[in-house]
Amino acid sequence: MSRTPKPTEGELEILQVLWRNGPSTVREVHDELTKTKEAGYTTTLKLMQIMLTKRLVSRKEQGKVHTYSAEVNAQDTRQELVDKLLETAFGGSAADLVMQALGARQPSADELADIRRFLEQFDQPHSQEPNND
Amino acid sequence: MSRTPKPTEGELEILQVLWRNGPSTVREVHDELTKTKEAGYTTTLKLMQIMLTKRLVSRKEQGKVHTYSAEVNAQDTRQELVDKLLETAFGGSAADLVMQALGARQPSADELADIRRFLEQFDQPHSQEPNND
């Protein structure tokens, strides 16, 4: 029943820009991407066109340019990727994944606080719903 | 500087078997994999042969069969995959990844305890080293 046909790595980079910045032209996405990595303009364009056929994005034509929007939601997409990683690399143990994610880096005090607050939901499910959709 | 040329999904499934069960023949790995998914024997064989050329595994020939061992370590490999996911899908926020990993499922009391114990390392670095390499 789930949507989201699993974006490739390149597609994910584009989705991230659209999630972060909202609806954008190819030019805008491309400029954003090339801050980080090398890529030809038509490469970005082609990828976004393919994403359109996969319904990962939609677009509106205004004048000569097209403005693309993400059609898959960040939350769901990330969940799918996490689930996949959990399965294929951590044998399903979320705790192992969490510790691995935190283990190598030094989380900031704020991050730690966020995580602790988040964890509280699970052992004291009184007034608050542990659901954050 | 890092080793580990990033295993593909199929390679990861095989590595998991080797990590879990230790050195194994192609037959053993294959039987394990086909508990979960469909695959021809020579497909598994070929994949393991490719992994050999990539130095993801090594092998010992004994009689007619070959016994394969993982040459990359689970810890490092998982770290690399987590780092990648962190970058391409979570914009580098480990806290977000952690919450996403826990958010959709109900962690068991034991898992929660493990995670809390783990988190203590970070704000009270007295007797214990927060480093798990």
Next chain:
DNA sequence: TTTCATCTACGAAACAATTCGTAAGTTAAA
């Protein structure tokens, strides 16, 4: 209107991952 920069469309190459058929070697049992 002409020119120029910029856009989209799209074919196709380059690469990578997966899958499997077939051949040939090995072992053990008949």
Next chain:
DNA sequence: TTTAACTTACGAATTGTTTCGTAGATGAAA
């Protein structure tokens, strides 16, 4: 020794992803 069951080697087809060149459309400025 012949046969049967199994093994490895490996070429090659298939499928998916990424990359980019070229062509043609569009709009703004000269």
